[in-house]
Amino acid sequence: MSMLTALLVGFGAAAVAPALHRFAGRWTGALLTLVPAALFASFVIRVAPLVDGHVATERYAWAPRLMLHLSLRADGLALLMALLITGIGALVALYANRYLEGHPHLGRFYLFFFGFMSSMLGLVLSDNLLALFIFWELTSLTSYLLIGFDHTRDTSRAAALQGLLVTVGGGQALLVGVVMMGSAVGTLELSQLPGHALQTHPLYPWMLLLVLVGAFTKSAQFPFHFWLPGAMAAPTPVSAYLHSATMVKAGVFLLARLTPALGATPLWESAVTWVGGATMVVGAFLALGQRDLKLILAHATVCVLGTLTFLIGLGTALALHAMVVFLLAHALYKGALFLAAGAIDHATGTRDLVLLGGLRRAMPLTTAAVLLAAASMAGLVPALGFIGKELVYEGALAAPRAPGLATGATLLAFIPLVAVAAMLAVRPFFGATRELPHAPHEGPPGMWLGPLVLSVLGLVLGLFPSAVDGLLARASAVMAPAAPPPPPLKPWHGLNAALGLSVASLAGGAAVYFARDGLRGRISRLRLERWGPGRGYELALAGMLRFARFQTRLLQSGYLRRYLRMSVVAVGGLTAYALLTRARVWPELRGGDLEPYEAAVGVLMVLAAVTAARTRSRLASVSAMGVVGFGVALVFLFFGAPDLALTQSIVEALTVVVFLLALFHLPAYEELSSRPARLRDVGVSLAFGAVMATLLLVTVQNPEFPPISGYFLQNSVPGGHGRNVVNVILVDFRALDTLGEITVLAIAALGVSALLKAGRQKGTAR
Amino acid sequence: MTLETLLALVIGALYAAGLYMMLRRSVVKLVIGLALLAHASNLLVFTGVGLTRGRAPLVPEEATVPAPGVADPLAQALVLTAIVISFGLLVFTVVLLYRAHQAVGSPDLDAMRSTEE
Amino acid sequence: MTSLIFNSVVRALQPLLLFFSVFLLLSGHHAPGGGFTGGMVAASAFVLYGMATDTAAARRALRVPLPVLMGVGLLLALASGLVSVVSGEPFLTSVWLKFGAGVLGEVELGTPLLFDLGVYLVVMGVTLTFVASLAEE
The missing domain is CATH 1.20.58 (Methane Monooxygenase Hydroxylase; Chain G, domain 1)
Incomplete structure (x- = not known):
């Protein structure tokens, strides 16, 4: 299957989903799951040739003059992401069919869901920055629709809007940055961007800043992190898929992709490292302050996204490889945890960590999935998360600048993460059974299959990392093409400094776990929502609305003549300004050649x-x-x-x-306006008339452009078979304009006739 | 005085008179103002490409191109469609205002602010 | 307006005006005239007729309902553009046929003439709709 076919199949699935739901009913999800499953298989087939060094590319002209091509390129990074998108996509599609069972708008859900999946695939496969941007915006849009899926709740709508405004706002910055890059080096093909030319370009700081704003907003980096917890208003499968495993990785993905072109400058390193570092620490601590399972997971996701960014900022081959491994480990365990949280919510009616307890008997499979996933999250041997965490520590220890600070920050982020993992694994499942809104029960297979597959995969890959070694090495080679291939991944690294740090974070995590209730109270008492960046967003939004109301009151009076006066003063004023500053020759009032009848x-x-x-x-x-x-x-x-x-x-x-x-x-006629009003209008009108008269004289006396009617005069008889050039223009050369015009006329006639008919009917009814 | 100056004066006067009438509150004045404005704009385009006395853009028999110096046919084609379109616009406005007047029952445009009937 | 003189003049004038409008339409490609002008003249013929008699009589004299007139005109204009599409040229490219026609010499027929006929009918229909709807108020 070509990559273009894969994209089209995905969008096709989205398009038919609503109709399919009408026919297939509760089987919709099961049938549609076949689509991502098939796409997953098509990408799995590509892994072996890629590891052997063959990168598949496809190129289709889209708008070549805008440097826009649909260039698709399945290199290591793209393929890794594509596998995550389609693989987790299949599991989540299956899961959502049960989670949203009986929902009247399930068809619509799958429309948005597969629309997102295909856009995200397009994003990761694009080798052209403009095409990537288009898919980027499509993911923001579908994310908006999915967060606001429960559209009757105004909190959902507000959260959806918040996510949209933040990510699309960042998208605009990204677009400007991309256009600047394109005009600086004349290409937007990611694999051909000349790094040196970009980094020595005088506008490089601006390009970098704009691209970073785009990436940081998308990947919920501090201080834009606040939209991600808000996005938890979406149905849980959406949170699992978009807001942990795939879409929020788009920003990190873009940074990774642009590392060879824009990276390794002091500006890049400090901006990316600092923002990433701050995000991972802030996210980890905010996670401790939550009680809602989904909010805990969302903040932990922010922490991990920060870590990934941080590793890209460090920029060494080791750190970049750690980034790729950690990304995979996180996608697996966090997807599992989110889906399990949804299953718990579905089964018990609550997601409150404090209320939950003793579910292990009622939900054994979910319990198993969460235990495995939490082990990976905490970095316990032999989960994939352990390997990832070891590599992160090694990357921080070998940081080119301030390794102590880097290691300390990582430790500071991972200790709360361990505690959070323990809270998630222990609290809902062990201890006494509590009074819950519903009697807990294990859900249907579709609901435990996803979490179980993902968490078991995390364990299997931890034991046999060689299965993905080749792919991951290719993925990190995309970011560091010149570096020697990274050493193969091993389930056990032996005793070294990183292991010591791992043990330290586990011990610290245990300590935090036992102090969790006090800490949660203290963090929630900080009332971050009152002065955090989220508050800034609210104030900005309220300010914009106030300004809009103000200017509407100012300009939209509802009086026709005020609009007219405003337009005329603006048009006349601007024309007069242009005449005064631009006219090279002022009209001369030459001697007359006027015929008396003309006068x-x-x-x-x-x-x-x-x-x-x-x-x-x-x-x-x-x-x-x-x-x-x-x-x-x-x-x-x-x-x-x-x-x-x-x-x-x-x-x-x-x-x-x-x-x-x-x-x-x-x-x-009636005299309706006052004398001063009439005088003012006389003034405005005379001034406007004078401006137009002057404009005409200047135009006629300064013929700046040759007339374009020569073509029509020359070709009227040979080409148009007519001696009346005006008529030939109307019915032949510019016939399309005329066709449009007579259409407008016919519509005006229908309008007149309809208006008068409506009036007559009203009249007789009265 | 040259031809263009004369036309410029006429067009300026038409713009001024048309605009003044459109700025009044009485509905009928609004429509007549609109008509004057349409005339002014048509003349502006027609004169803007330069005036030629009496030589229409017609190709004589047995020739394939018109004699040099004929009037600009493109501007004429534009203005021809503009004349018909502004006629349509004018009638539509008249009918719209008539209906609005019927609904509101006042000759004052200010009484037509509300969108509810 | 029921003046006898006006009435008789209009009755005599109406066919002449209609004939003139067709002349304007047909000669419009080579001399001043064309679909816009011709359609306007044709409309005036019926407007005058309506003034001399009444609107209902004018509608009867026209025989064709006004929306049909406009619709046929639009379709003709559209169809004239589609002729070229059949032979793979862009929409609205003109196609001409040349043939001898006995005493008239050589006659050229082309899609622009069909297009102009469409314009003629639309302009006539639109103008008459305007006047008739207002007159019937």
Whole structure:
């Protein structure tokens, strides 16, 4: 299966999901699960050739002049992510079918879900930054729809909007950064970006800053981390899939991808390391302050995302390899934990850690899954999480600058993480059985299969890491192409400094675990929501709404003439400004070559216009308007436009007829505005007239561009078979415009007829 | 005075008169103002490409191109469609205002602010 | 307006105006005129007729309902553009046929003429809709 086919199949599944739900009912999820499963298989087949050094690429022109190609490239990093997206996607799709069983909008859920999955696949497979950006925005959009899936709850809607505004806002920054990169080096193909040219470009700091804002918002880095806990308003399968395993990794993924092009400068290293480090410590401590299972997991996810960013910032081959291994370990255990949390919520009706207890008898399989996953999270031998954590410590110990600080920060983040893992593993399952909203029970297979498969996989890969060694080595080689291949992963590293740190974090974690209740109280008493960055978001949003209301009141008065005056003053003012600053030659009032009849028509038109404006009689006004119209027709006649003269005179006659017909129904003139208002309007009108007259004179006397009508004059007879060039333009050269115009006319006629009919019906009803 | 200056004066006067009438509160004035504004704009485009006395863009028999110096056909085509379109716009506005007046029962545009009937 | 003189003049004038409008339409490709102008003149013929008699009589004299007139016009214009699509050219590319026609000499027929006929019918229908709806208020 080509990668393009894979994408199209995914989007196709999204498109048919609602219709399928109508036919297949409760089997929808099971059927649709086949799609990600098949895609997963198609990506598994690609692993072996990749490990042998063959990178699959596909390239389709999209908008080449914008440097936009649909270039797909399955290198190590892309393939690792694609496997996670489709593999976890299959398990979550199956799980959601049970979790949302009987939900009337299950079809819609799968539409959004597979829309997201395919966009995320596109994101990781894109080798073109603009294509990547498009998929990036699609994931933000589908994430918005999924967080707000429960759209009748206003907290869901607010959380969805928050997630959208933060990630899409970052997306805008990313777009600007990408465009700057493209115009700096003339290509947006990720595999061809010249690192040196970018890093020595004078705009490099701006590009970097903008790209980082995009990546940090997407991956919930401090201080943008607040949207991720909010996103827990989504149904739990969504949280497991988007907000821990896949989408939030997009920012980290982008940073990893751009490491060869933008990385390894002092600015990159300090910005990425500091933000990542701060995020991992903040996330870990905030996780301790929660009682809701999902919120605990969300904050722990923030911590891990911080760690991944931090490792990219360190930038050594060792740290980058640790990043890849830790990413895989986290995706497996966190997916399992989220799905298990959903199963617990589904079975018991609560996610409150303090209320839960003693579930191990009722939910043995879920208990097993959580124990295995928590072991991986805590970094216990022999889970994959242990290998990951060892590598992270080794990376921190070998940091090129301030290894002590780096190691300390990692320890500071991992100690709470261990405690959180213990809380998740012990509290809900052991101890006394408690009073719960529902009697707990094990869910159907679809609901325990996912957590169990993911957590067992974490254990198996911990025991036999060689199974994924080749793929992971290829993935880290994407970030550090020049580095020698990393040593093979081993389940046991022997006694070394990293092991010592592991033991220290376990001991520290145990201590924190026993002090957890006091700590939770202390952290929640900090009331971070009142002064944290989330509060800043709320204030900014409220401020924007206030400003919008203010300017609406200021500008949207509802009086037609105020809008008109504002527009006219703006247009006239800007035109006058342009004339004053730009006009090179001012109009000369040259000596006259005016024929007397021309002057007479001109004077007549001016007089008629003044009369129309001044008279108090409707009839006189309409007549004066008619005089002006026939004057215009005469001007057309004098200056070589017989078609226009003919049309104008008939239109004018018909206009007068229409006015006379309508006048019977319209009110008489009344003096409604005050004298000062009239004087002001006279001033505005005269000024506008003067600006337009000057504009015309300047235009006529400074022909800056040659007329473009030469083509029409030359080709009218040979190409258009007509001697009347105006008509040939209308019915041949520019026929599409004319077609549009007569369509508009027909619509106007229907509108007139409908308006009057509606009026008559109302009239008879009364 | 040159031709263009004369036309510029006429167009300026039409713009001023049309705009002044559109700024009034009375509904009928609004429509007549709109008509004057349409005339002004058509003349602006027509004059803006330069005026030529009496030479229509027609190709004589037995020739394949028109004599040099004929009037600009593109501007004429534009204005021809603009004349018909502004006629449509004008009638539509008249009918709309008539219906609004019927609904509101006041000659004052200010009484038509509310969107509810 | 039921003046006898006006009435008789209009009755005499109406066919002439209609004939003139068709002339404008047909000669419009080579001389001043065309679909817009012709359609307007044709509409005026019926407007005058309606003034001399009444709107209902004018509608009867037209025989075709106005929406049909506009619809047929739009479809003709659209169809004239589709002729070229059949032979693989872009939409609205003109296609011409040339043939001898006895005493008339050589006659050229092309899709732009069909297009112009569409314009003629739409403009006529639109204008008459405007006037008739207002007159019937």
